[in-house]
Amino acid sequence: MTSGRAAERLLGARARLRWVHLILGGALLMPYFLLAQAGVGVAAGGANAFSSLPLTLASYALALPPAALTGMLGPVRPLSVAAVRALCGVPGERLAEGPARSWAARRRASAWWTLHLGVGAVLSGMTLAVPPMAVTLMALPFVGALREARLGWGGLGTDAGPYAAPLLGAGLLAGLVLCAAGAGAVLARLAPVLLGPTGADRLAAAEERAADLAVRNRLARELHDAVGHALSAVTLQAAAARRVLDTDPGFVREALAAIEDTTRRTVGELDAVLGLLRDGDPARPDAAPAPTLAADLDGLLARTRAAGAAVTARLDPGPAGDWALLPAIASREAYRIVQEGLSNALRHGAGPVDLRIRLRRDARGGDHRELEITMTNTPAAPDGREPRTTGGRGLHGARERAALLGGRVEAGPHGNAWRLLAVLPLAGADR
Structure with a gap:
């Protein structure tokens, strides 16, 4: 030394x-x-x-x-x-x-x-x-x-x-x-x-990090699904309206009304997410309610069609005949999964979208039920490259949503089409 x-x-x-x-x-x-x-x-x-x-x-x-x-x-x-x-x-x-x-x-x-x-x-x-x-x-x-x-x-x-x-x-x-x-x-x-x-300190720190990561992932999913879908729809609606501005004023009015409705709803959802970020309280009395399959599916389909996508929806709520009977958390997560699928179809699709949502009994029988969401559309390949085989953040978020309920999401080529398949078990889900 x-x-x-x-x-x-x-x-x-x-x-x-x-x-x-x-x-x-x-x-x-x-x-x-x-x-x-x-x-x-x-x-x-x-x-x-x-x-x-x-x-x-x-x-x-x-x-x-x-x-x-x-x-x-x-x-x-x-x-x-x-x-x-x-x-x-x-x-x-x-x-x-x-x-x-x-x-x-x-x-x-x-x-x-x-x-x-x-x-x-x-x-x-x-x-x-x-x-x-x-x-x-x-x-x-x-x-x-x-x-x-x-x-x-x-x-x-x-x-x-x-x-x-x-x-x-x-x-x-x-x-x-x-x-x-x-x-x-x-x-x-x-x-x-x-x-x-100590070991207890490390475990507590790991649990705290896991809880923090779960909250961050949840907020990321909400922002991606709500804002991402809205931007995709508004962009396509505005582009379609611009193309027919001089020849089809009626369509332009419908597109502008759809843009207004989309942005108003998205501002409410964004305010709820930002309120959670700011206050850590998702249950503020002035926060907009989270969209659900029961209450908001028709509006989502209408806004997607106004953006120029042809959507065929086949809905089978089962013997009960009412989507409102779905557990609340399943209805919310199902809405977001459908929203992500339609956003991908708007951004990357080239043909009509076929959507099927049905309530069925799962393989265990008895009172065990599951919600199956199937969405298919023709993928666009304007640059001549092979159709994509993996999803981005949105599909990753959809898989996380399904996993929270013990379900699964599969996305990928299916014949000549692109298919999104989600299965959400309903047994034990809270209303």
Whole structure:
């Protein structure tokens, strides 16, 4: 190790910050020490604990157990972690977040707290005592009054030779620096062990990330399906209206009315999604209700036809004969899947769209039912390339929606057409 690197480790910015961290620990132990010192003084018949080294050591030892008990409190770990990150140079990912969630984590945090305060108190005492002593020793050969005072150190500087005192003083300062750097390095190594995440912490963090990811994916699906479909429909409606602006005013009026209706509905849906992003509350009283197969399928088909797509819909709600009897979550997810299929047909299709939605009993029989959505259309290939075989974000979102209900979505070539097939089990779905 070069002298420059050695000096950096002993007196560099990180070493100095760790020294400050240790002195902070000594300051935190002081209330416990003063209480223990008062108790020791009473037990010793009113003696001053600071006047006797054994009494001082006894006060120090008695101060550590109550400090350890304090370390079991929940806020101790986040406070310790914040101090370690700021002053000890330990990477944040190696330290736990938040209060301790288990007794094992509390015990580890208590061990760290006690170690920090105990070592910090010793080093703080050294920091207060050693520099004045070292300066006095280094000045001893040059100040006659100091040599004559003998200072209670066995006459050092007179009988033992005054010129040895500066070397001893320099050695004391060097020892203090070495002790501070060594103690700081040891505590920095122990911090991830005692303040690092436990298995429970990692599990809680993973669950939090999974929940956050699920919310983000849900918002992404809602934005993609609502806004993406609206933009596709409005673009096609506007393009069709522009082409016949001078020859078919009636169609232009219908296209403009469809654009108005599409944008109005989409603004409501977008406001609901943005409200969830802003407030985290999907149940705001002013939020637009989520579209469902029962209430909004006819409007979706009408807007798609107004965009220029020929859509044939065959709907079979089963013996009940009413889509409103579908579980609410299934009705919402089915609407979004149909919406995504029609959006793809508008963007990438070249022929009429055949849509079939039917309610049927699944293979298990009994009361188990499932909703089957089948949509086929001829894909466009204006550039002569092979028809696509994989979906984009929208189809990925449709698969996620179906998976939430235990169903599936398949999309791909089917003969000369492109087919979207979705099967949504209804058993156990909440209304």
